[in-house]
């Protein structure tokens with residue numbers, strides 16, 4: 001077994017989380033030696049792939065499953081990705097401007113939307129209320145054949161859509177363009193991480209052992225498995241939730257259209273979006289269903305799954321709590337049935353019609369090869385299903401678990417981890433450069449977005 005030199009930081013996982021950390025460390029710190037391990041032959045083959053996720057930059061303005069407090073955090077986190085895309089000239093390569101809205105259907109949802117607008121307008125001053133007359137011109141399919149009244153809260157020409165794989169590639173390129181020693185180890189699966197007696201870490205792959213002063217594990221659902229193999233995070237388990245999509249044969253909408261959340265349900269309501277991988281054709285989803293897999297389209301390693309599920313009386317308690325609720329039981333059953341070929345779309349169409357009333361099941365096709373796995377975290381101590389990201393920080397080793405909106409938050413998570421590593425390793429972080437490039441929109445980028453807005457007006 002070959003033992004390589006001592007790296008400052010080893011990153012396990014080349015999704016958007018791992019690559020955003022690589023970029024942040026390479027560009028804003030004085031750490032010189034960084035290595036990233038990715039078990040597949042390219043970055044972002046799992047959840048950060050545009051086929052796996054909804055390609056949304058979650059700003060919190062149209063996501064009615066977020067509270068005001070959550071929206072404030074998401075707004076700050078998403079701005080880093082939006083700023084990167086604009087400041088590094090990645091508009092129309094990684095990130096795309098477009099229109100978006102939250103659609104309320106029926107009087108009850110409309111009054112909820114009006115209340116939300118009053119509250120959220122303060123956080124998002126650009127939000128507008130769009131009535132039926134406006135929508136009839138703007139997105140006619142939303143009105144055709146509709147009996148119930150609708151109202152939308154929306155915004156024009158925002159960075160709405162992100163190809164997180166393209167973003168990961170851009171992060172890697174930016175890191176390689178620095179004068180740092182960056183090693184990208186593709187096709188190299190990390191099998192074990194050990195803390196050595198000298199306080200450094202051994203990162204062991206099938207062929208080689210590497211040494212690093214610090215390790216960050218950004219390996220999706222596997223992050224928790226690595227943590228637990230090192231004796232950390234025993235209070236967590238994973239509930240793997242699959243998400244599937246449906247396509248229509250033609251482009252029906254120009255905007256991202258989100259629907260109002262049923263507050264009783266733990267997963268976000270479906271939406272319809274122009275898809276970056278399908279020539280902006282309309283994609284509906286995602287559904288949400290429990291699936292005994294950690295990767296949607298790769299072979300299942302039973303041992304890993306059993307460890308991730310970590311089933312004991314506390315985990316069973318959380319499952320039972322979820323199943324106690326009639327609405328959740330129905331939702332789980334409906335989403336499971338939606339996976340059944342042919343029958344699935346007959347069930348899904350009922351939800352999709354909330355967006356486009358004239359849509360027929362025959363116009364929908366199951367998006368084969370699309371969809372991912374959300375590694376939702378169960379807190380065994382609090383008996384809670386956590387929605388959103390989770391992190392375990394130990395001495396020099398960090399484990400990130402990143403269900404939605406993890407891709408949106410990738411640069412914010414990376415900033416946090418980079419500051420932590422700098423403190424531990426006695427390294428410097430160039431906060432001013434980071435602020436200018438990531439935390440703020442450069443005046444030249446601002447100028448071009450004003451020109452875009454003027455063109456639109």
Ligand SMILES: Cc1cc2nc3c(=O)[nH]c(=O)nc-3n(C[C@H](O)[C@H](O)[C@H](O)COP(=O)(O)OP(=O)(O)OC[C@H]3O[C@@H](n4cnc5c(N)ncnc54)[C@H](O)[C@@H]3O)c2cc1C
Nearest residue numbers: 013015016017039047048053054056190243372406407408
């Ligand atoms: C249906 C669905 C819709 C979503 N929609 C959105 C959305 O619209 N917006 C949003 O912000 N988020 C969304 N998300 C969440 C988002 O996809 C994730 O938060 C994000 O992709 C997580 O990035 P990651 O890098 O942590 O994980 P991943 O992208 O899964 O990357 C983990 C990487 O680690 C590698 N790896 C694993 N084990 C090892 C090992 N042992 N050795 C080496 N490499 C390893 C994997 O190959 C992989 O490349 C969605 C998720 C799903 C499932």
